[in-house]
Amino acid sequence: MGSDELPDWLPVWCRDQLGGEPAGVLFLSQQVSMVFGLRLAGGRDVVVKARADDGRAASCVAAQAQLAERGFPCARPLTPVVGVGALAVHAEEFRPGGEVLHGDSPEMAVRCAAVFARVTAELADVAIVPPLPNPPWVRWDHTDSGKWPAIDSLDRRDQSVVPEHVVQTARRARGRLLAAGLPCVLGHADFEAQNLRWQGRQVSTVHDWDSLAWQPEAALVGAASGSFASAGPPTLAPIASSEAFLVAYQTERGRLFTAAELEIAWAAGLWMAAYNAREMALCGGSPAGGDALRAQAAERLRRANA
Structure with missing residues (x-):
C-alpha cells in the first residue's frame, strides 16, 4: 500500500x-x-x-x-x-529499533516478569478513568448472554469447530475468576513477546497500550505468565515457565500473593489461553495454543482450584 x-x-x-x-x-x-x-x-x-x-x-x-x-x-x-x-x-x-526475543524458558519468564512488575508499579501511580470494557481476551467478567464476551465477527462463525475441552476449560476458569472478590488495578493485558523490544538485557520499548485493563493484579499477572512468549500467533507458555514468572513477579514487587491470589493467577492464564484457542479455531489460525492448552489444562485447573 x-x-x-x-x-x-x-x-x-x-x-x-x-x-x-x-x-x-x-x-x-x-x-x-x-x-x-x-x-x-x-x-x-x-x-x-x-x-x-x-x-x-x-x-x-x-x-x-x-x-x-x-x-x-x-x-x-x-x-x-x-x-x-x-x-x-x-x-x-515512532520508536524503531530493538529486537523481539523468542523463547518460553523459565529464564525468559523471569526476565519478562521483571518488566511486567515494572509496568504494574508504574501504572499504580496513574490516575485515569478505568478503560472499560476490558479487552475481550481478559473480559471474563462480561455480562453477555453466552459463555464468551459477545463479538459478532467470532459469534457468527461455526462454533462447532471449537474443541469441547476449550469450552469446558474456559467455563471452569471463569467460574473461579468470578468468585475472586479481589480489587481491580490498572494493568497491561496483552503482555506478549511481540509487544516488547529489547536492546541487550534492557527493554527498550513496551508497545500496545491500547490493551490496558481493569482487573485484579493477580489475574493480570496470571494472564501475562501464560502469554509472555507469544511472538506471533498466541500460544501458552509451559507450566514451569508460568510458575517462574509468578515467583519472579512477586519477588520484584516485594509482596507474596495469597493462596487465593495464586489460584486467580492460574485461572486467568487459563481463561485467556482458552479465549485465544477459540479464536484461532474459529478463524483457522495456528492450533499451537490449543494444543498446549489441552496438554496443560488439568494441572492448571488444579492449581486454580477450578
Whole structure:
C-alpha cells in the first residue's frame, strides 16, 4: 500500500492533527487496531492508530502519556484521541529499533516478569478513568448472554469447530475468576513477546497500550505468565515457565500473593489461553495454543482450584 492508497480520512487527519500529510508508508498492521507507520511531508515519522471507538481509547492514551512523561520506555502520544466516524484515532512517536526475543524458558519468564512488575508499579501511580470494557481476551467478567464476551465477527462463525475441552476449560476458569472478590488495578493485558523490544538485557520499548485493563493484579499477572512468549500467533507458555514468572513477579514487587491470589493467577492464564484457542479455531489460525492448552489444562485447573 502506498500513501495514495491510505484510507480517505487519514491524510486530512494527519494534516489537521500533525501539520502534514503522509508522504510515505513505513509499515502497516491490522489486528485489533489499524496501525499506520507514516513519513509525513517534511520528513517526520509518526505512528497513527485507529480502532473501533468503544470508549476505552482516551483512558489508554492518557495512561500512556503519563508513563512517557516519566521516561518509561514507551511511545509518547502526539495527539489526544480524536473521533473519526466510528473510529477512535491518535498518533504517537515512532520508536524503531530493538529486537523481539523468542523463547518460553523459565529464564525468559523471569526476565519478562521483571518488566511486567515494572509496568504494574508504574501504572499504580496513574490516575485515569478505568478503560472499560476490558479487552475481550481478559473480559471474563462480561455480562453477555453466552459463555464468551459477545463479538459478532467470532459469534457468527461455526462454533462447532471449537474443541469441547476449550469450552469446558474456559467455563471452569471463569467460574473461579468470578468468585475472586479481589480489587481491580490498572494493568497491561496483552503482555506478549511481540509487544516488547529489547536492546541487550534492557527493554527498550513496551508497545500496545491500547490493551490496558481493569482487573485484579493477580489475574493480570496470571494472564501475562501464560502469554509472555507469544511472538506471533498466541500460544501458552509451559507450566514451569508460568510458575517462574509468578515467583519472579512477586519477588520484584516485594509482596507474596495469597493462596487465593495464586489460584486467580492460574485461572486467568487459563481463561485467556482458552479465549485465544477459540479464536484461532474459529478463524483457522495456528492450533499451537490449543494444543498446549489441552496438554496443560488439568494441572492448571488444579492449581486454580477450578
